Amino acid sequence: MNRRRGLMIPEFKVTVSARDSERRAVFPSVARVCGVLLLWMAILVPGGWFLDAEDVAPGRSRFCEQRRVEYIVGNLPVILSAPHGGGLAPSTIPDRKRGTLVTDAFTDRLAREIARAFYKQTGRFPHVIICHLKRTKVDCNRSLEEATEGDPAAQRVWNGFHGFIDDARKAVLKAEGRGLYIDLHGHGHPEARLELGYLIKSAELALNAKKLESLEARSSIRGLSSRSQTSFVERLRGRSSFGGLIQRLGYAAVPSPKFPHPGKAKYFRGGYNTARYGSRDGGAISGFQVECHRKGVRDTAANRKRFAQAFAAAVNEYLRIHCALDIRKKRREAGSGR
Ligand SMILES: [Zn+2]
Numbered sequence: 001m002n003r004r005r006g007l008m009i010p011e012f013k014v015t016v017s018a019r020d021s022e023r024r025a026v027f028p029s030v031a032r033v034c035g036v037l038l039l040w041m042a043i044l045v046p047g048g049w050f051l052d053a054e055d056v057a058p059g060r061s062r063f064c065e066q067r068r069v070e071y072i073v074g075n076l077p078v079i080l081s082a083p084h085g086g087g088l089a090p091s092t093i094p095d096r097k098r099g100t101l102v103t104d105a106f107t108d109r110l111a112r113e114i115a116r117a118f119y120k121q122t123g124r125f126p127h128v129i130i131c132h133l134k135r136t137k138v139d140c141n142r143s144l145e146e147a148t149e150g151d152p153a154a155q156r157v158w159n160g161f162h163g164f165i166d167d168a169r170k171a172v173l174k175a176e177g178r179g180l181y182i183d184l185h186g187h188g189h190p191e192a193r194l195e196l197g198y199l200i201k202s203a204e205l206a207l208n209a210k211k212l213e214s215l216e217a218r219s220s221i222r223g224l225s226s227r228s229q230t231s232f233v234e235r236l237r238g239r240s241s242f243g244g245l246i247q248r249l250g251y252a253a254v255p256s257p258k259f260p261h262p263g264k265a266k267y268f269r270g271g272y273n274t275a276r277y278g279s280r281d282g283g284a285i286s287g288f289q290v291e292c293h294r295k296g297v298r299d300t301a302a303n304r305k306r307f308a309q310a311f312a313a314a315v316n317e318y319l320r321i322h323c324a325l326d327i328r329k330k331r332r333e334a335g336s337g338r
Contacts, residue, residue, distance in 0.1 A: 019041065068131070072115055076124045077179030077327070078118065078327075079180070079287075081129040081171065082104075085111070085131070085184075090133075096149050102135065104187075106304065109298075113305055114309040114311050137157075138154040138158055159322075165273075173284060185292065186298055192293045193293060194251055194293065196256075196290060196291075198269070200219055200269060205262065206255075213231060219232070220270055223279030224323065227324045228321065230322070237256055324333075
């Protein structure tokens with residue numbers, strides 16, 4: 001455990017970003033000039049793009065903007081982002097004045113726990129991007145203007161967060177040609193169920209199957225149709241939908257076979273990140289938003305651990321069914337000749 005360096009995963013080791021390491025270095029003349037140049041690049045360029053994800057071992061973290069954004073580099077075709085779980089509130093960045101300012105408590109820890117669960121189940125890591133800056137300072141699930149209200153430091157954090165997601169997307173596409181993006185949140189609605197957002201409105205989810213089928217092109221999982229053998233409605237709320245798969249593992253969700261639509265309850269249909277990084281506008285990475293209720297899912301370490309195992313197992317199955325991607329641990333040859 002190494003909390004001081006922002007690390008919660010014992011077997012994960014932190015790789016200090018170029019920016020942090022270079023501050024400490026004392027170089028002789030030529031090397032110092034190079035160092036200063038790199039330092040300026042780090043300051044001027046958000047996201048630390050000059051350090052490729054490939055240069056950092058899977059399971060290790062990259063940071064940018066004074067460790068306000070973290071990217072646990074992965075090697076699975078799964079990208080997870082947690083934009084609203086951060087707790088850092090430096091006085092140098094003014095509080096935002098408009099919009100939603102509530103923190104999605106413990107979703108940063110939950111994202112880390114999900115990374116552990118994937119490693120346990122597959123021996124590989126998902127790409128995880130976490131904003132450690134509090135939502136009162138920046139909202140990484142909004143457009144730049146709404147997210148930062150013009151503050152330059154908040155803008156750099158926002159750029160760093162989305163730069164890391166871009167890095168993760170490139171790595172996934174290069175390695176597998178396709179993948180899944182999930183934006184992780186926490187809701188405060190009274191219904192104790194996960195809200196899965198595919199950019200389809202609450203009232204639309206209540207339409208009959210034929211009408212709902214026609215909305216596929218507006219959804220964040222539009223791209224799955226090229227690999228999945230199922231209908232869009234099945235992928236959205238059937239037994240093999242993410243809601244159906246996680247429901248079988250003990251967590252209620254909407255949409256799912258049990259709760260095909262939210263009815264009159266409040267419901268989040270997916271926000272800025274889901275629209276930007278899902279496949280509504282094309283591309284081979286589909287995605288959705290997962291809004292977690294608090295009790296039994298993200299409230300205690302034990303509950304987060306249990307939920308993370310179910311979450312990773314459901315994604316595992318979802319990828320196999322709908323993306324033709326098998327990320328399960330390779331079984332050792334039994335050698336029995338059968
Ligand atoms: Zn949120």
